[in-house]
Amino acid sequence: MADNGGAPDFSSWSCPLPLADYPTIVMGHGGGGKLGNELVEHLFLPAFRNAALENLGDAAILELAPGRIAMSTDSFVVQPIFFPGGSIGELAVNGTVNDLAVSGADPKFLSASFILEEGFPLAQLAAVVRAMADAAATAGVRIVTGDTKVVERGHGDGCYINTAGVGVLRPGIEVGPHRAQVGDVILVSGTIGDHGMAIMSVREGLEFESQIRSDCAALNGLIADVLDAVGKDVHAMRDPTRGGLSSTLNEIASSSNVGIEIDETNLPVRTEVQSACELLGLDPVYVANEGKVVLFVAAQAADRVLAVLRAHPLGRDAAMIGQVTAQHPRMLVARTSMGANRVIAPQIGEQLPRIC
Amino acid sequence: MKYLTEFRNGEVAQRIAREIHQVATRPWKIMEVCGGQTHSIIRNGIDQMIPAGIEMIHGPGCPVCVTPLNLIDKALAIASQPGVIFCSFGDMLRVPGTDRDLFQVKGNGGDVRVVYSPLDAVELAVRNPDKQVVFFGVGFETTAPANAMSVHLAKRRGLKNFSVLVSHVLVPPAIEAIMSSPGNKVQAFLAAGHVCSVMGYWEYPPITEKYRIPIVVTGFEPLDLLDGIRRAVIQLEKGEYRVENAYERIVSFAGNLPAQQLLSEVFEVADRAWRGIGVIPKSGWRLSAPYREFDAEERFQISGIHTEESPLCKSGDVLRGAIKPAECPAFGKECTPRHPLGATMVSSEGACAAYFNYGRFLSAEDLAHAGAALTGVANG
Numbered sequence: 001m002a003d004n005g006g007a008p009d010f011s012s013w014s015c016p017l018p019l020a021d022y023p024t025i026v027m028g029h030g031g032g033g034k035l036g037n038e039l040v041e042h043l044f045l046p047a048f049r050n051a052a053l054e055n056l057g058d059a060a061i062l063e064l065a066p067g068r069i070a071m072s073t074d075s076f077v078v079q080p081i082f083f084p085g086g087s088i089g090e091l092a093v094n095g096t097v098n099d100l101a102v103s104g105a106d107p108k109f110l111s112a113s114f115i116l117e118e119g120f121p122l123a124q125l126a127a128v129v130r131a132m133a134d135a136a137a138t139a140g141v142r143i144v145t146g147d148t149k150v151v152e153r154g155h156g157d158g159c160y161i162n163t164a165g166v167g168v169l170r171p172g173i174e175v176g177p178h179r180a181q182v183g184d185v186i187l188v189s190g191t192i193g194d195h196g197m198a199i200m201s202v203r204e205g206l207e208f209e210s211q212i213r214s215d216c217a218a219l220n221g222l223i224a225d226v227l228d229a230v231g232k233d234v235h236a237m238r239d240p241t242r243g244g245l246s247s248t249l250n251e252i253a254s255s256s257n258v259g260i261e262i263d264e265t266n267l268p269v270r271t272e273v274q275s276a277c278e279l280l281g282l283d284p285v286y287v288a289n290e291g292k293v294v295l296f297v298a299a300q301a302a303d304r305v306l307a308v309l310r311a312h313p314l315g316r317d318a319a320m321i322g323q324v325t326a327q328h329p330r331m332l333v334a335r336t337s338m339g340a341n342r343v344i345a346p347q348i349g350e351q352l353p354r355i356c
Numbered sequence: 357m358k359y360l361t362e363f364r365n366g367e368v369a370q371r372i373a374r375e376i377h378q379v380a381t382r383p384w385k386i387m388e389v390c391g392g393q394t395h396s397i398i399r400n401g402i403d404q405m406i407p408a409g410i411e412m413i414h415g416p417g418c419p420v421c422v423t424p425l426n427l428i429d430k431a432l433a434i435a436s437q438p439g440v441i442f443c444s445f446g447d448m449l450r451v452p453g454t455d456r457d458l459f460q461v462k463g464n465g466g467d468v469r470v471v472y473s474p475l476d477a478v479e480l481a482v483r484n485p486d487k488q489v490v491f492f493g494v495g496f497e498t499t500a501p502a503n504a505m506s507v508h509l510a511k512r513r514g515l516k517n518f519s520v521l522v523s524h525v526l527v528p529p530a531i532e533a534i535m536s537s538p539g540n541k542v543q544a545f546l547a548a549g550h551v552c553s554v555m556g557y558w559e560y561p562p563i564t565e566k567y568r569i570p571i572v573v574t575g576f577e578p579l580d581l582l583d584g585i586r587r588a589v590i591q592l593e594k595g596e597y598r599v600e601n602a603y604e605r606i607v608s609f610a611g612n613l614p615a616q617q618l619l620s621e622v623f624e625v626a627d628r629a630w631r632g633i634g635v636i637p638k639s640g641w642r643l644s645a646p647y648r649e650f651d652a653e654e655r656f657q658i659s660g661i662h663t664e665e666s667p668l669c670k671s672g673d674v675l676r677g678a679i680k681p682a683e684c685p686a687f688g689k690e691c692t693p694r695h696p697l698g699a700t701m702v703s704s705e706g707a708c709a710a711y712f713n714y715g716r717f718l719s720a721e722d723l724a725h726a727g728a729a730l731t732g733v734a735n736g
Contacts, residue, residue: 204472265366278360280472338369338578340401342714348693349459352446352470 025120030150039148044112047133051263052109052144060144062109065168070105072096072126072162081128081158082199085214089131091290092161094218095241097139101220102237102293104175104227107139111328112146112163117156128159139218141165173227179235180256184324185302187295189309190215190221190317191268192245196287206280210272217291222312226295229308233301236293243347246285248294249322249332250346262344263320263335285334286347296324363577364400370526372582373405375590383409384592385532385541386585388525388679390496390548391706392420392576398710400578406585412539413677414710416630417548419495420447421675424629427660428453431492431521433590434652435461435468443501450701454664474506474520481518490652490653493520494597498550500524500641501615504622505561507643507650519652522642525628527551527641528559534676535567542677544588546574546581549603552678556611559597568597576591588672592596617642622647631699632672666691671698674707681708688712 028035030113045054076092093110100107112132116125136143194215201212219239226234236256240248245267253260269277269284277284291314297305302320309315332344357489388394394414397403403412416422432453435442442458449470462468467487471477474491488641492654493503503520510518527548534542547560560571570591574584584602591597601607621644628640643651669691670684681687681700691697693709700706 189551204470206472262524336400337364337366338400338402338405339366340404342399343403347695352449 003352013323019331023122025116025118025122025125025150027118027150027152027293029116030148031134032284036148043129044148046134046145047129048143048146050096050114050142050144052142053146056125060109061109062144062166064108064166067171068169070100070103070167071164072103072171073162074099075160077157077160078199079157080199080202081124083202083214084211085195086216086290087128087131088159088161089128090135090159090216092163092331093132093135093139093141093143094216094290096163096165097135097141097218097220098239098290098293100165100167101218102175102239103167103169103189104234104328106172106224107141107165107220109144109166110136110163110165112143112161114146114148115156115160115162116148116150118150118153120156120158125159127163131212132161135218139220150205164264166340170227172232173234175234175237177236177238177255180252180258180260180296180324181235181298182258182324182326183299184235184259185320186249186262186322186324187297187302187305187309187318187320188240188245188268189219189293189295190291191270191273192240192289192292193269193273193277193284193287195241195290196244197273199288200280201276206276208272208276212270212272212276215289215291217314218306219291219293219314222309222314223293225308225312226305229299230304233298234295235298236296240292240294242288244284244286244288245294246283246332246344250344252294252296253332254330256324257329259325259328259330260322260332261325261327261335262332265335265337266319266321268319282351285344292349299323361573363579365579369405369582371576372579372586373396375572376410376582376586377407379586379593380407380410380589381593383411383544383590385395385413386544386546387413387415387542388546388574388581388584389415389417389531390546390551390576391421391703391710392547392550393548393574393581394707394710395419396576396578397581398714399408401714402578402581402585405582410585410589414587414674414681414707415534415545415677416633416675417496417527417551418700418703418706419499419523421699421700421706422525422630422633423448423451423494424631425454425661425665426629426661427521427523429622429655429663430656430658432458432461433658433661434490434521434602434656435466436464437488437656441467441469441487441489442481442492443469443471443474443480443489445472445494447703448492448494450696451572451699452696454636454662470498474503475509478506478509478513478515478518481515482513485517488517488519488655490656491495491518491520493522493524495523495553496525496527496548496551497619498548498553500619501554501612504618507622507647508618510650511647519650519654519655519689520643522623523628524623524641525630526625526639526641527555528563529636530630531563532566533633535563535638537676539678542569544570544572544592546584546588547571547599549573549575549580549607552601552603552607552611554612554615555611557599557607557611558599558611558617564597564599570597572597573599573601573603573607574589574604630675632675643644666697668697671700671708674700681711684708
């Protein structure tokens with residue numbers, strides 16, 4: 001096997017056809033034969049190299065610490081595949097890592113399944129795979145098993161990725177969307193809406209003066225710092241991805257049967273994101289994030305958690321945004337900058353730009 | 357953002373609100389014409405800040421809401437045809453027709469696309485010469501200039517595969533229709549600032565004279581709206597009626613003359629049906645004779661559509677200001693943003709959606725403040 005530091009090496013492809021003749025995915029790459037094997041051998045293995053993967057068995061054989069494990073899976077179908085601040089590759093790793101981390105688990109192993117469309121450029125696949133390898137290395141997780149399928153041209157969108165992951169739960173940590181308590185303080189680890197507006201800016205061909213970048217990042221290190229510092233004082237965590245902060249807070253309000261109040265003036269939003277939202281008639285609380293965590297913590301720990309968050313590169317813009325209340329259970333209410341209240345309802349379907 | 361945050365200053369807002377409280381000695385009913393204003397009032401809680409006796413009535417100024425069901429059904433029929441790329445602004449996609457919406461057409465294989473400008477639809481027509489590209493030209497005087505420009509460009513470029521399904525409506529005839537309607541309760545208007553940025557406000561002085569009613573040209577930020585309400589209340593308390601421009605940073609008396617010139621070239625005034633209200637004479641635009649070839653209704657000749665409004669929906673009464681959203685028996689029950697019966701619940705600028713989304717939580721203090729009219733909202 002070629003070892004060239006993770007970059008795809010197609011020079012040794014011998015049979016049935018050299019790469020030069022197949023710069024794109026063909027049906028044979030998913031046929032379980034030679035072409036598929038070469039994809040594994042020359043692309044996936046060099047990129048994801050680890051002992052569990054190299055066995056190439058039907059399942060990865062893993063050793064986990066005793067105790068409870070967390071398991072999560074997610075599918076990634078983002079368009080475009082490359083966007084400012086990342087690609088589907090980083091999303092596929094960080095998304096599952098974050099789902100494990102906000103459950104109080106230390107993420108360990110991931111699977112990666114690719115559904116590729118006939119005609120998808122191999123160079124793009126290589127870039128996606130490299131991005132996954134880098135993201136996994138940064139997050140400290142290993143990609144230990146995977147699969148590749150190819151669908152006919154017109155039946156896919158270039159590249160879809162599914163990842164599943166397992167992590168080991170920290171002893172004594174009990175976090176969950178049903179555990180928010182009246183009196184908890186709510187914190188968010190940074191600015192909201194960056195990912196959704198970055199995607200929209202490229203997908204819709206909108207040109208803003210300054211480029212908006214996705215916040216895509218693995219949060220397990222940041223969350224580990226918080227849990228190391230305050231442990232049991234963290235009651236609930238969520239990464240506010242699709243549906244944005246609104247969906248996350250509404251879900252926790254419902255799951256925990258509590259009311260949630262936030263102060264709009266405390267929400268961290270980048271000026272360029274706010275401006276883009278104003279232009280399109282969107283509300284940043286509904287816009288997706290891929291590198292933020294919302295934390296519900298006991299009031300006495302709130303200052304400490306904020307300090308820990310801000311000491312981490314991914315939490316520099318962390319802010320306290322609200323609290324849990326016994327009033328209006330299952331509802332999210334915002335204090336407006338005018339000093340009045342408004343309900344932030346769960347989003348229905350997609351956010352749609354307004355006419356005027 | 358600098359130019360927005362200035363108009364969202366909470367302290368200044370509280371000061372203007374206090375002034376309104378000092379000035380107001382009687383109850384007044386003020387209509388904000390535009391759905392964008394309704395949205396901002398509810399979103400920022402301005403209805404909670406003003407005296408309980410000052411009732412904000414939500415007008416018909418949401419283009420999504422007033423597009424007649426028959427036209428939406430036509431849009432759905434055109435969008436379903438093979439070989440058609442149907443382009444629309446985003447918030448029209450969820451508006452229910454008689455039995456489906458544009459999302460469902462898209463799900464069933466229709467080529468429905470969200471565009472941010474009608475000029476994007478023209479570009480699509482250039483790039484897809486084998487397809488018919490149709491743009492759903494909805495809106496008040498605000499969106500009309502860009503739509504007119506798209507037709508103008510299509511003609512100049514000789515495009516034979518571009519057309520517009522026109523549903524443009526005009527604000528001044530709607531104000532007249534409301535003032536002339538039996539049972540009208542409106543005592544002052546906040547005119548829609550963005551409409552006036554195009555059209556100016558030279559059309560309004562005759563209306564203030566005829567109906568002896570104050571009209572204040574008002575913007576959309578919280579301070580704009582509070583200032584508009586303040587000026588309207590001052591006029592009402594003094595028994596005065598005139599047009600005031602509280603949106604001087606954007607609006608001039610004459611408006612945008614090149615835009616008006618383009619509009620008068622591409623469009624001509626026509627009678628228009630308003631959803632829930634009915635036909636208002638000379639209240640809309642249709643393509644003028646030189647541009648009629650770009651009319652999607654003429655090009656596609658859709659007929660035999662079965663159009664049926666929900667019998668439960670009181671959207672028309674809401675649009676006329678006859679009832680508040682929560683006074684509709686279906687509000688929050690059969691009709692929610694998830695299962696909308698009428699367009700006022702679908703559009704984010706619709707009065708019913710604004711009430712449903714933002715108005716459900718009111719404290720006892722807020723309720724006392726906002727008056728009995730809102731009690732139903734909290735219960736809904």
